[in-house]
Amino acid sequence: MKNLITAFIIIICGISLKAQESKIIGNWQLTQIEANGQTETKIKLVFIFVENGVFKLARDANSKTIDVGSWKYNKEQQAIIMASDLDKDFRGNAEILKITKSKLVYKKESAIWTFSKLAKMNPPAKVTMEKPILPFKSDDMYDEEGNFNYEEAEAKLPWTIETIVNFLKNYTELVYNITSFPDEQEAEAWIVSEKINYNEAEQTIDVRSYSYFQNDYIDMMEDPILINNLTEYEYDFMFFPQDNLDIYKVVGTETIATPAGTFECTLVEGFGRFNSKVQYWMVNNKPGVFAKVVSVKDAPTPFGNTKVYVLKEIK
Numbered sequence: 001m002k003n004l005i006t007a008f009i010i011i012i013c014g015i016s017l018k019a020q021e022s023k024i025i026g027n028w029q030l031t032q033i034e035a036n037g038q039t040e041t042k043i044k045l046v047f048i049f050v051e052n053g054v055f056k057l058a059r060d061a062n063s064k065t066i067d068v069g070s071w072k073y074n075k076e077q078q079a080i081i082m083a084s085d086l087d088k089d090f091r092g093n094a095e096i097l098k099i100t101k102s103k104l105v106y107k108k109e110s111a112i113w114t115f116s117k118l119a120k121m122n123p124p125a126k127v128t129m130e131k132p133i134l135p136f137k138s139d140d141m142y143d144e145e146g147n148f149n150y151e152e153a154e155a156k157l158p159w160t161i162e163t164i165v166n167f168l169k170n171y172t173e174l175v176y177n178i179t180s181f182p183d184e185q186e187a188e189a190w191i192v193s194e195k196i197n198y199n200e201a202e203q204t205i206d207v208r209s210y211s212y213f214q215n216d217y218i219d220m221m222e223d224p225i226l227i228n229n230l231t232e233y234e235y236d237f238m239f240f241p242q243d244n245l246d247i248y249k250v251v252g253t254e255t256i257a258t259p260a261g262t263f264e265c266t267l268v269e270g271f272g273r274f275n276s277k278v279q280y281w282m283v284n285n286k287p288g289v290f291a292k293v294v295s296v297k298d299a300p301t302p303f304g305n306t307k308v309y310v311l312k313e314i315k
Contacts, residue, residue, distance in 0.1 A: 021073045023099050024049050024080060028115035029061060035111035043215060046118065055082055057090065062122045064188055080106065131181040131306055134277040134296045136269050141247040148247050156250035157282070158266045164288035165205050165227050169198035174207070174289065175313040177259070181306040183299075191312065193217075203227040245270035245278060256281045256291040258311045263291045274299075289314060 030045045048056035048065055055071040058064065069084030069091060077093060084090035094106040094113070104115040142148050172195065179189045193210040195217040206224035208217035248270025256265050265281035272278050274297060281292040293309035 020075070020099075023101070024071075024073060024104070025051050027061075027118040027121055028104055029118050030113065031116050032114040033111055034114075040215070046121070047115065048121075049080070055084065055090070057086075058121060058123075059190070061118055063190065064123050065121065126186060129179060129187060129308075131187065132294050132296075132308060134269075134279060134294060136277065138247065138271055138275075141249050141270065153249055156266075157268070158284045159282065159287035161225065165225060167287040167289075168196050168207075169205055171196050171314055173313075173315040174311070175315070176293075176309040177312045179308045179310075181308075183304040192309070197224065199224070245272050245280075247271050248278075253284075254281060258291050260291075260311045260313055263311075265291050283311075286314070 026049065028047045028049070030043045030047060031041065033040045033043065044060035046058040046061055046063075046065075048058065049071050050056060053070050053072055054067060055069045056065040057068045058066070068086045069082060071080055071082045073079075074081050074093070078096050080094040080096065082091050082094065089108075092108060094108040096104070096106050097112070098105040102117045104117070106113050174194045174196065176192050176194070177189060178192050179187055181187050195208045195210065196205065197208060197217075198205045202224075204224035204226055210216070211218045245268070248268050251267045251269050254265050254267050256263055263281075263283040263286070265283055268280040268282060270278055270280075272295070277296040277298070279292075279294040280290055283289045283291050289311065290309065291311050294306070295309075296306045297304055
């Protein structure tokens with residue numbers, strides 16, 4: 001009889017554990033975080049707790065998902081135990097305060113996280129565009145004597161830093177659609193937003209990229225350009241999207257059609273960081289704005305990738 005009761009208790013506990021796990025499984029839209037007396041509500045992240053213990057993440061309900069780690073439910077602690085190498089927000093113990101069919105609230109490191117249940121995700125359609133190939137070589141940048149003339153190359157560019165600053169300080173944001181071709185993976189597309197920061201008091205300008213994980217525009221570059229001291233940047237030309245070229249040459253001019261309009265552009269080819277190949281279509285009458293950028297990083301699989309930036313909006 002004693003063994004029968006023990007077995008019955010084990011079964012009941014197992015059923016209870018499975019029932020709680022089944023409530024957790026699914027797609028959860030993060031709607032609010034309360035921490036340090038402040039409440040953040042402008043959040044679109046989606047946490048996805050898969051049945052087999054896989055933990056996924058998406059920027060929003062309309063984005064592709066990525067694997068970020070694993071999860072399990074701890075009955076004794078009444079908590080979701082998450083493991084991830086991506087960020088501290090996606091690992092550790094989350095004490096469940098409330099869970100229903102439509103709402104999940106947990107406490108993690110003194111912060112209260114609130115989620116609403118999503119019926120399903122709506123990822124974007126697969127991208128079928130052809131992966132671009134950039135055939136030029138670094139030797140193509142040099143003259144017959146093997147020299148690279150910076151002054152001659154810079155003289156052919158359609159903008160100077162001063163014209164870029166004077167144009168961009170009238171805007172607040174550039175929005176590009178990016179198609180990424182990671183080696184040995186299908187293409188995927190997303191939107192990147194870059195905010196232009198013109199500080200009239202300090203007379204500086206810089207461009208910050210939006211981080212979906214940090215829900216803010218993050219400064220990934222060096223110090224902003226000092227407008228009153230532009231001569232210091234004569235040989236440190238700033239490109240947007242931000243990827244400086246070590247060597248480059250002006251190839252010619254082309255007319256490029258984008259979702260933001262059709263533009264007369266100057267085409268530049270060159271090499272950037274980590275010996276990546278880059279092509280820029282610089283909009284002639286919009287200094288600092290690119291109609292299109294193709295960046296190719298040649299590296300052993302899976303570290304190589306090709307990215308195509310196409311201008312979507314300027315605000």
